[in-house]
Amino acid sequence: xxxxxxxxxxxxxxxxxxxxxxxxxxxxxxxxxxxxxxxxxxxxxxxxxxxxxxxxxxxxxxxxxxxxxxxxxxxxxxxxxxxxxxxxxxxxxxxxxxxxxxxxxxxxxxxxxxxxxxxxxxxxxxxxxxxxxxxxxxxxxxxxxxxxxxxxxxxxxxxxxxxxxxxxxxxxxxxxxxxxxxxxxxxxxxxxxxxxxxxxxxxxxxxxxxxxxxxxxxxxxxxxxxxxxxxxxxxxxxxxxxxxxxxxxxxxxxxxxxxxxxxxxxxxxxxxxxxxxxxxxxxxxxxxxxxxxxxxxxxxxxxxxxxxxxxxxxxxxxxxxxxxxxxxxxxxxxxxxxxxxxxxxxxxxxxxxxxxxxxxxxxxxxxxxxxxxxxxxxxxxxxxxxxxxxxxxxxxxxxxxxxxxxxxxxxxxxxxxxxxxxxxxxxxxxxxx
Amino acid sequence: xxxxxxxxxxxxxxxxxxxxxxxxxxxxxxxxxxxxxxxxxxxxxxxxxxxxxxxxxxxxxxxxxxxxxxxxxxxxxxxxxxxxxxxxxxxxxxxxxxxxxxxxxxxxxxxxxxxxxxxxxxxxxxxxxxxxxxxxxxxxxxxxxxxxxxxxxxxxxxxxxxxxxxxxxxxxxxxxxxxxxxxxxxxxxxxxxxxxxxxxxxxxxxxxxxxxxxxxxxxxxxxxxxxxxxxxxxxxxxxxxxxxxxxxxxxxxxxxxxxxxxxxxxxxxxxxxxxxxxxxxxxxxxxxxxxxxxxxxxxxxxxxxxxxxxxxxxxxxxxxxxxxxxxxxxxxxxxxxxxxxxxxxxxxxxxxxxxxxxxxxxxxxxxxxxxxxxxxxxxxxxxxxxxxxxxxxxxxxxxxxxxxxxxxxxxxxxxxxxxxxxxxxxxxxxxxx
Numbered sequence: 001x002x003x004x005x006x007x008x009x010x011x012x013x014x015x016x017x018x019x020x021x022x023x024x025x026x027x028x029x030x031x032x033x034x035x036x037x038x039x040x041x042x043x044x045x046x047x048x049x050x051x052x053x054x055x056x057x058x059x060x061x062x063x064x065x066x067x068x069x070x071x072x073x074x075x076x077x078x079x080x081x082x083x084x085x086x087x088x089x090x091x092x093x094x095x096x097x098x099x100x101x102x103x104x105x106x107x108x109x110x111x112x113x114x115x116x117x118x119x120x121x122x123x124x125x126x127x128x129x130x131x132x133x134x135x136x137x138x139x140x141x142x143x144x145x146x147x148x149x150x151x152x153x154x155x156x157x158x159x160x161x162x163x164x165x166x167x168x169x170x171x172x173x174x175x176x177x178x179x180x181x182x183x184x185x186x187x188x189x190x191x192x193x194x195x196x197x198x199x200x201x202x203x204x205x206x207x208x209x210x211x212x213x214x215x216x217x218x219x220x221x222x223x224x225x226x227x228x229x230x231x232x233x234x235x236x237x238x239x240x241x242x243x244x245x246x247x248x249x250x251x252x253x254x255x256x257x258x259x260x261x262x263x264x265x266x267x268x269x270x271x272x273x274x275x276x277x278x279x280x281x282x283x284x285x286x287x288x289x290x291x292x293x294x295x296x297x298x299x300x301x302x303x304x305x306x307x308x309x310x311x312x313x314x315x316x317x318x319x320x321x322x323x324x325x326x327x328x329x330x331x332x333x334x335x336x337x338x339x340x341x342x343x344x345x346x347x348x349x350x351x352x353x354x355x356x357x358x359x360x361x362x363x364x365x366x367x368x369x370x371x372x373x374x375x376x377x378x379x380x381x382x383x384x385x386x387x388x389x390x391x392x393x394x395x396x397x398x399x400x401x402x403x404x405x406x407x408x409x410x411x412x413x414x415x416x417x418x419x420x421x422x423x424x425x426x427x428x429x430x431x432x433x
Numbered sequence: 434x435x436x437x438x439x440x441x442x443x444x445x446x447x448x449x450x451x452x453x454x455x456x457x458x459x460x461x462x463x464x465x466x467x468x469x470x471x472x473x474x475x476x477x478x479x480x481x482x483x484x485x486x487x488x489x490x491x492x493x494x495x496x497x498x499x500x501x502x503x504x505x506x507x508x509x510x511x512x513x514x515x516x517x518x519x520x521x522x523x524x525x526x527x528x529x530x531x532x533x534x535x536x537x538x539x540x541x542x543x544x545x546x547x548x549x550x551x552x553x554x555x556x557x558x559x560x561x562x563x564x565x566x567x568x569x570x571x572x573x574x575x576x577x578x579x580x581x582x583x584x585x586x587x588x589x590x591x592x593x594x595x596x597x598x599x600x601x602x603x604x605x606x607x608x609x610x611x612x613x614x615x616x617x618x619x620x621x622x623x624x625x626x627x628x629x630x631x632x633x634x635x636x637x638x639x640x641x642x643x644x645x646x647x648x649x650x651x652x653x654x655x656x657x658x659x660x661x662x663x664x665x666x667x668x669x670x671x672x673x674x675x676x677x678x679x680x681x682x683x684x685x686x687x688x689x690x691x692x693x694x695x696x697x698x699x700x701x702x703x704x705x706x707x708x709x710x711x712x713x714x715x716x717x718x719x720x721x722x723x724x725x726x727x728x729x730x731x732x733x734x735x736x737x738x739x740x741x742x743x744x745x746x747x748x749x750x751x752x753x754x755x756x757x758x759x760x761x762x763x764x765x766x767x768x769x770x771x772x773x774x775x776x777x778x779x780x781x782x783x784x785x786x787x788x789x790x791x792x793x794x795x796x797x798x799x800x801x802x803x804x805x806x807x808x809x810x811x812x813x814x815x816x817x818x819x820x821x822x823x824x825x826x827x828x829x830x831x832x833x834x835x836x837x838x839x840x841x842x843x844x845x846x847x848x849x850x851x852x853x854x855x856x857x858x859x860x861x862x863x864x865x866x
Contacts, residue, residue: 003436003437003440006440007436007439007443010440010443010444010447011443013447014443014446014447014450017447017450017451018450081789082790083789083790084789084790084794084795084796084797085785085786085788085795085797085800086789086797116782117782117810117813117814117815118813118814119812119813120813120814121814151782152782152785152786153782153785153814153815257768259767259768259783259787259790260786260789260790261786262785262786262789335690335692335768335853335857335861336690336692336861339857339858339862340861342858343861343862345862348586349550349585349586352518352549352585353516353518353692353693353694354692356516356517356518356519356693356695357515357516357692358517361517362517364517364518364519364550365552367518377586379552380550380552380553381550381552381553381554381586382550382586382587419862420768420858420862421858421862422855422858422862424768425772425775425853425854425857425858428768428769428772428773429772429773429776429852429853429854
């Protein structure tokens with residue numbers, strides 16, 4: 001056989017092997033199996049306009065930069081990664097929170113490059129982008145927020161973004177939020193959106209949000225970005241306290257793999273264009289906002305790398321809420337629990353192990369564990385009623401609830417996570433192969 | 434590239450793919466790829482005799498119970514899991530530490546059933562075993578230590594062990610330690626042993642130890658059991674303080690997946706039969722003992738579930754040793770770092786992420802990261818000297834050193850771990866498939 005024919009043959013063999021390897025290792029899906037059926041029909045948020053363009057920051061021929069223009073008077077609250085190595089855009093956003101809303105605001109987000117761990121060049125990129133957006137939209141520079149997601153440690157080619165600012169400005173539209181959700185995806189397998197409507201007296205305010213996350217960021221980590229908009233009128237401090245409060249039981253209660261991005265950013269903007277004033281203790285509005293946040297948070301978990309199961313971990317009867325949270329996160333982050341779930345194995349022993357190692361208070365002989373409605377363990381032992389086939393049948397579902405009652409107090413906490421599968425390892429280990 | 438070189442490259446790729454396919458289809462490796470070449474030739478420890486039998490606790494037709502008989506005067510120190518849900522044998526051992534050594538002692542260990550989370554039945558099993566061993570060897574019951582490893586939550590069929598105690602007693606021999614190492618394996622892929630010899634004046638004392646761990650315990654968690662013996666004469670309190678001190682920088686500095694067993698047990702017995710007295714500040718003895726502990730600890734990591742890389746994480750320049758340890762464990766436990774290593778990806782961005790999320794102090798623009806000798810990042814950015822191919826070449830090695838200098842103090846810590854591979858998911862998720 002000639003060498004050219006030999007090369008052709010070997011390449012064919014490689015292709016075949018790669019296909020078999022993919023088949024042998026469960027694998028990732030074009031769209032995550034836990035994805036919602038469709039993107040929601042987001043409402044227009046009066047006072048806000050959106051656009052998205054293809055800037056080629058890293059990806060070719062896809063939307064990768066979004067712009068939000070927010071009318072004068074819009075208040076903005078934010079919650080960010082607590083990482084000690086956070087990115088230049090995060091540091092810039094944090095410094096700008098609470099600035100005077102009188103002259104409007106803007107948010108520009110790019111996918112493909114996170115501008116994280118890029119040294120002084122990172123700050124220069126943020127400076128260049130915020131300066132140009134401020135000029136284009138006639139808003140103060142300290143009211144232009146940016147977020148970046150994608151590869152880490154590579155200088156952001158911000159010229160590519162600057163050259164598209166006119167196009168972004170020219171295509172701003174109140175209907176542009178869904179396109180914006182598309183533009184902030186990295187390897188998210190689906191775009192994420194959520195909405196709510198709240199009746200306040202005889203008027204209505206709208207809430208709409210978009211998110212990206214947990215789809216792998218080539219070749220780095222799963223940054224979560226969330227942008228939520230409402231036409232309610234909410235004072236700056238009230239908006240911030242509401243957002244911070246509601247983050248604990250939504251975005252801070254999900255975990256895919258216990259790793260924290262250097263770029264996580266959550267911004268909430270209230271345009272006030274509805275003219276309806278909302279106080280921070282308005283329960284219906286808080287519930288609606290929390291609903292949007294939780295919906296987006298769950299969508300992030302549903303797009304968890306390699307996820308095939310959506311898991312709610314409920315801990316009750318702990319000495320305190322903080323203890324309950326420690327136990328819940330220990331269970332949700334345990335690689336042994338997560339792989340058991342992937343294998344549809346009702347392995348309550350690993351749940352016991354996770355409680356034991358968490359560091360929070362527990363008494364072995366008091367705790368009880370349920371998989372769904374199935375009582376599996378109690379009084380320091382497997383429950384006498386428990387039948388393995390009941391646990392095994394339950395674990396076959398896509399959506400699982402693991403409940404632990406510690407019976408030592410009244411502390412409670414719920415967190416959400418997904419399983420740990422071959423798909424996770426494949427996405428994160430095999431990227432460069 | 435010439436066609437001959439191309440063919441060579443493609444053939445290499447095929448070989449790699451075939452190995453991965455085999456690993457994905459069959460199950461992991463008969464013996465871990467990082468295993469030592471052979472079991473060491475362990476010395477006789479005067480004053481100690483060992484035996485092992487097939488009791489069929491769970492496994493059929495293999496050694497699964499070991500017995501150690503220790504002469505009168507033997508002092509015993511122990512370190513145990515800190516789990517809040519620890520097993521009955523662990524609780525029993527802890528209660529017995531420091532009991533009078535005058536009349537000798539014994540250690541009985543079984544594989545196949547961990548007697549963990551077995552309620553009152555667990556205590557009864559421990560009681561039955563220790564009573565019978567005490568009678569058979571004429572040692573006090575409070576000097577009989579037990580350890581169990583294997584399935585969780587299933588009552589230990591202790592009658593199978595009781596019926597073999599005569600056989601265990603009848604086959605005790607000073608040369609039996611290697612057989613004991615075989616008997617405590619669960620799905621460890623190799624038996625683990627280590628030894629040292631220390632000259633003290635013109636005399637010599639011997640140290641020998643065995644361990645099991647990180648090979649999966651069907652179908653539960655990777656318990657670590659370690660038993661170390663020396664013929665040195667060491668007072669009870671001195672032995673305990675020495676063991677506790679040296680555990681921090683050996684067994685407590687390894688991590689496979691951040692999960693903690695309910696059964697982890699480390700016992701150190703000093704028979705005194707050499708007649709050589711050792712004080713706790715004797716540096717050469719401490720070094721030798723630490724060497725044996727570190728050797729066994731590293732072997733546990735080398736047998737980590739699915740491990741293909743042995744990784745040392747060195748953190749220096751932290752504000753304190755505790756901070757350094759927090760950073761080192763955050764890196765070593767990060768699923769994203771561990772999968773990158775599995776994929777031979779010099780992904781220093783994930784190391785930055787792990788430092789950022791650890792919670793310990795760091796300054797983004799001061800830290801530097803090295804893969805082996807290769808400086809990859811410094812001054813808040815990728816090093817100007819760094820070439821991706823240098824990092825990629827380094828990552829192909831089986832044994833890796835990741836060094837981080839934080840440049841904010843003089844705290845230091847080193848921990849050891851392995852990568853996170855398809856093998857790990859396969860062992861832990863696919864067990865019941």
